[in-house]
Every structure is written in structure tokens, then in C-alpha cells.
Amino acid sequence: MKLISFVMVAGFVVLYFMDIAFRISMMNWEMLIHSAIRFFIGFLLLGIGVFYAHSIRFKSAVILILALVLADDILDYFRHVDSFRFEIMIHGFFMLLWGSLVGYLAMRHWREDDLQL
Numbered sequence: 001m002k003l004i005s006f007v008m009v010a011g012f013v014v015l016y017f018m019d020i021a022f023r024i025s026m027m028n029w030e031m032l033i034h035s036a037i038r039f040f041i042g043f044l045l046l047g048i049g050v051f052y053a054h055s056i057r058f059k060s061a062v063i064l065i066l067a068l069v070l071a072d073d074i075l076d077y078f079r080h081v082d083s084f085r086f087e088i089m090i091h092g093f094f095m096l097l098w099g100s101l102v103g104y105l106a107m108r109h110w111r112e113d114d115l116q117l
Contacts, residue, residue: 004105011098018094022087030081034072034088038095039102041068046096047103065096 019026026032045065049056056064069092076083 001109004102004109007098007101007105011102014094015098018091022091024087024091030076030083034083034092035095037072038069038092039099041065042096042099043103043106046100047105048107051100051104052107 015026018024024031026035042065045056045061050058050061073084
């Protein structure tokens with residue numbers, strides 16, 4: 001649990017400095033939704049599905065992630081939200097990686113606790 005907490009705190013610190021460096025306002029609904037979608041896609045598909053359970057092949061997961069992110073960007077285009085910038089792409093990539101790391105560590109921790117019971 002300490003490792004998960006460390007990764008979460010380190011991720012929030014990196015996210016804070018990334019938002020300051022890229023001048024991204026994190027406290028609006030659009031960015032919260034973007035960040036949450038990418039974090040949980042990384043958490044579920046990459047962290048749990050690919051790296052922990054090996055139930056999804058990496059290539060299939062990447063294709064599915066690209067489809068979900070593209071659908072989100074198309075929805076933003078029709079709502080007239082400008083989210084197709086290089087800084088936002090780097091931010092989204094970080095959220096995917098952070099979510100996948102937290103997902104993998106959470107499942108590994110949950111499985112270790114389940115085996116000890």
C-alpha cells in the first residue's frame with residue numbers, strides 16, 4: 001500500500017508541475033473529464049488488462065485506447081472545445097501511463113492481500 005501511495009503522490013506532484021509548465025487549468029470540467037477518462041483507460045486496459053492479467057494483447061489494447069481517445073476528441077470537436085494541442089496530448093499520455101502504473105500496482109497489492117487471507 002505504501003508503494004501505491006507513493007506513486008499516487010508522485011503522480012500528483014508531476015501533474016501539478018506539468019499543468020503549471022503547460023499552463024493547463026486543471027480545475028475546470030473539461031480537463032477533469034479528459035484526465036479522468038485517460039487515467040481510468042490506463043488503469044483498466046493497460047494496468048489491469050495488459051500488464052497484470054495478460055487478458056488483452058498489448059496491440060489490441062493500444063488500438064482500443066486510440067479508438068476511445070479519438071472518440072473523446074471527436075466529441076470535443078463537436079462541442080467546440082479546443083483540446084487538440086501538443087501540451088494536452090503529452091498530458092493525456094502522462095495520465096495513461098500513470099493510470100496503468102497505479103492499476104498494475106493496485107491489482108498486485110490486492111492479489112497479495114487476497115493470497116495472505
